[in-house]
Amino acid sequence: MGNDRSLRRVIKSKNTVLIAILAAVVLMFYLLNSNYLSGDNLRGVMQSMSITGIMAVGAACLLIGGGIDLATSMEALFGGVLCGLLIKAGIPWPLSVLLTLAAGGLIGGAVAYLVAHLGMMPFIASIALSNVIRGVNLVMTNAQNVPVPTEGFWVLGSSNVLNIIPTPFVIMLILLVIYGLVLHKTQFGRNIYLIGGNQFAARLSGLSPKKIRTILYVNNGVLAAFSGIVVASRMHSASPSSLSDSQMDAITAAILGGVSFMGGSGGMGGCLIGILLLNFFNNGLNVLSLESHWQTIAQGALLIAALTMDYFNEKSREKSLKAGAALKQ
């Protein structure tokens, strides 16, 4: 089983590179500003990463299954706003949360309908839908923030586990573990990889790519809405426009973590590293109080740097395999 071991080594090495980059990023910012690793700041990073992180879980599953939803962050805002309005209308907050999750699922289902059933390109369909949702968010709120003064509701976003670790971060970790198990241990998870790898072959082998992909879009909508709810709970108010800067963050985190853009490969471990990397980097720029436009440039550069590292890593692996083959002859 020599091949088995080398395969594992490759996967490992990919993650190893990412972890090395992560460590380098953290070290660099720590040297630039020692407050970077202070407890307060760490808790801040955990808070903010859980928002992208929860979305990234759904986005990664969708990418592995060969889909993509560029409306994810708008779905999240929709979730926050809707939940806020429901609570404001006097519906108990747990029920509001459930109703909002269902609504998020419906929006995911709408994307799935356009993509999986009408056969539209996922990019185009989800961007179009993203505009519609943004408009709906503004109409629902009259472009004003929706304050949510219900203290019970704050527990999701503002509380800490064991008085130290922010609850949203723990929720994110739990989701990563659950979805990791689903992906690698269950029939449904395997089906996701198979339809992402080749939907035609999968269908001829008795799988239902349409159905599976629909579930993934719905799941993505539910998780997006949930992350919006967590934001509202943390801010004690829901904004109809706050996340629009981080349009692509969830997808970026997944791809940084080695989820293939082409579908069929990736996993939750890599996804976590991607989330950590993206957020420690963004936070580092904040701590340095760099002007926000420069931050945008730096974030783009990070993605390019990570992809480049990955490219060279791949190259050197090929070279060593080649050398091995020549030796064998």
Place this chain on the structure above:
Amino acid sequence: MEQYLEFTGIGKAYPGVQALRDISFRCDGGEVLALLGENGAGKSTLLKILSGDTRPDEGGIIIDGRPQQFSAPYDAIKAGVSVIYQERQLVPAMSVMENIFLGEQPKTSLGTIDKKALRQSTQDIIDKFGLPIRPDELAGRLSVAYQQMVEIMKAYRRNSKIIAFDEPTAPLADAEIAILFDLIRRLKEEGRIVLYVSHRLSEIFRITDKIAVLKDGRFVKYLTTSRTNEQELIQAMVGRDIGDTYANLRRNDKLGDVLLEVCNLETEYLRDVSFTLRRGEVLGLAGLVGAGRTEVARAIFGADAILGGEIRFEGEAIDFSEPKDAIEAGIALCPEDRKDQGLVLWRSIRENITMPVLGRIRKGLFLDRAAEEHLAEEAIAKYAIRTPSINKIVRELSGGNQQKVILGRWTNSKMTTKLLILDEPTKGIDVGTKAEVYQMICDFAGEGFGVIFISSELTEVINVSDRIIVMRNGRVTGDVTRREATEESVLALAMTD
């Protein structure tokens, strides 16, 4: 000046394999040279190097005495090399003439494309080859055979002195092959150098003058076609004598009851198709490309709607709406296009084998990994799939081994397959593995499966099947037993009105 093409000491390594090693041989103008070898012998890699798609690690190419350095396909085209690959390289949404003159259309004085001149020049080339194609036709609308002709005309227009064909007859029916061979002979008469890669030995004897045999990335033998025979070629290729493949097949002679009855079936593509299949029987579907053979398989499998007549499986009328239902009923389809429709290339052998039975190897919520590995190992042992591990990515296997993975999927012990439909199972597979596949087909029948064997290669479909259904234009034109069938009689049924 003398025209020739020479490979000198070419070596090339890919991750995990030394694809080519010290390949040297020469091909002269006015000759058709066959490049022969099993899958993985290095033919495709050599063509890639010739076309400038890949650079060799060592050695080089000499054309008419001048050493060449191709760093991109463009350089090879400029040097007069055209490679016609299995996958068509036409722009489907452009017309025939635009494709033939791609990148070099005649211009008017205003700099716009001179359509009139373009049409005329194209018509001239078409007339020269005597083909029934119109310059304005969209390339994508043409049949596979004519698309290939357009590519040959494109190479001709570029005035390429070296034209290489990579298994050109794989998608063609016998009548179309005759047209192709006429074209190749014409290129040869004009003094061009033709390289011809094919698995089909009979074709090599029909069309080539010289034969270069490769094996495991090395050059083994250079032969003159008129002074050799099939036995010698096969021995050179596989390093062993496979003898008379068909006579040595261990066949099944115990037929069971009727498994499948197709009665007056009509679909969008089929007219009044009727036949029966018994358990333990191998039924061949013969006919030209487009005769409706694949469509019969699609109708049974539930991929095309049934418009009239009926299909009875184990005595009950069936009309599936999804492949899933057909699989549950016990029907399995090995599609013609292994890579696009058969396999999930980037996943492992194990995952490809257990695809349809994941629901049966669960332990509670999770998949039973041990049971899964057991199924994969079982298939690897049963079909002698050459791999170091069940977790090897399917993409890295040879065509023959990939086909075995698909067979392993449908016949693993968790499946309840009763009818196995094999659509061109030997396409792109080397001679040695083909013989193995034939034996597997007979073994399936021996295990009690009903087998439908679809093939464009007359020889194999006639010699492997117990009975042969011949089709033409969506209709059945003949139903003959192996004893009655000859290549001539079946071809006549497949072609004549």
